[in-house]
Amino acid sequence: MSYSRNHSTSSSSSSSSMAPPQSPSATSGTLHHVPPVSAFEISSSSSSSPNLLLWIGGLTDTYHSVDYVYQLASSLPQSWSLAQTNLSSAGSGWGISSLSQDVNEISSLVSHFRAQGKQKIVLMGHSTGCQDCLHYFASEDKRGDRATVDGVILQASVSDREAIAMDMDPTNLLHANSLAESWCKDGKGEHILPLNITASNFGRNPVSARRWVALSCKGGEDDYFSSDLDDETLKNTFGKIDKPLLILYGEEDEYVPKSVDRKALVNKWIPFVKGKVDEQSKELLGGASHNLNGDDQEVVDELIKRVSRFLTSI
Structure with a gap:
């Protein structure tokens, strides 16, 4: 996906997480x-x-x-x-x-x-x-x-939306999307979502509610290629x-x-x-x-x- 789409710190489906270490250059x-x-x-x-x-x-x-x-x-x-x-x-x-x-x-x-x-x-x-x-x-x-x-x-x-859905349990995905959307509606879009919600896809990388909605929700700012x-x-x-x-x-x-x-x-x-x-x-x-x-x-x-x-x- 687009977690680099090299999301080296997260799930085992990432090609970069399985790649050998790069040599100095x-x-x-x-x-x-x-x-x-x-x-x-x-x-x-x-x-x-x-x-x-x-x-x-x-x-x-x-x-x-x-x-x-x-x-x-x-x-x-x-x-x-x-x-x-x-x-x-x-x-x-x-x-x-x-x-x-x-x-x-x-x-x-x-x-x-x-x-x-x-x-x-x-x-x-x-x-x-x-x-x-x-x-x-x-x-x-x-x-x-x-x-x-x-x-x-x-x-x-x-x-990104379809790739995130590939990696997340549907129930967990629905919860994450709902929480992020509610935070945005409450004026907390720049607040960082709990790691127990985002870590399965993005490791320990901080993700704001606004950015999660952009990536994971239909019609989000990043939703160009679904x-x-x-x-x-x-x-x-x-x-x-x-x-x-x-x-x-x-x-x-x-x-x-x-x-x-x-x-x-x-x-x-x-x-x-x-x-x-x-x-x-x-x-x-x-x-x-x-x-x-x-x-x-x-x-x-x-x-x-x-x-x-x-x-x-x-």
Whole structure:
């Protein structure tokens, strides 16, 4: 799911909790600090490139939590470089943050890179980073000065609501949702829910009632990718994307319920998009887990190939 969707501190269904420890490593690049957030532009042979892919991670993600990012950075078309964001919601901050806060911070980073001379900027979301990308276009609180981008990539655009339901006993889930909603109605939305309610999914990470509702309740702020959303809802979300779009939906994403027809779901979204949807979106990313950590190299190579083709077309 999107507990990173690497939720390494929680349930046994998480792929990252079973992954071997990472070896020490070092990555060269430039750290761009745009208070209170930063973005790390990874050095490559095209580090002075005029265009930028701005990569946005999921819940709990930080630098080096998703391995493919660094291979992708070194394999982009010559005119492109990659910068990984580190938003206020990174690491353990997601439980008291929001998509609205994320996209305002992303907009500040986009404006910074424009000022640095970047000509084309494409957002690439992983996991909850995909919700950030969609919120960037669709949110009702969209700021008039939100910086313009030139395209968007959604990798692992999975429903948090459906993924949480996969891991929780239905009775416990109903109780958690009801409690969080009642706290929000009582003006206690920023209060942290008891760990005995949230720990089965999110370990010891603090989660506010407001954020729980956003993630787990139908119609919550994060509820962009659930399989039961109606056409009117999709019209007001995917229908707001007016830039080129590439969707990379994993064939083996462990946070998607088995009852969901993944390919049909993606192809349900596509007709609502106003911008041009890359034809590669119609086919699932074969063999891909949620974050591709530990996947066969050919799976990572296919992701890199699709992203490179998409950027070249913009």
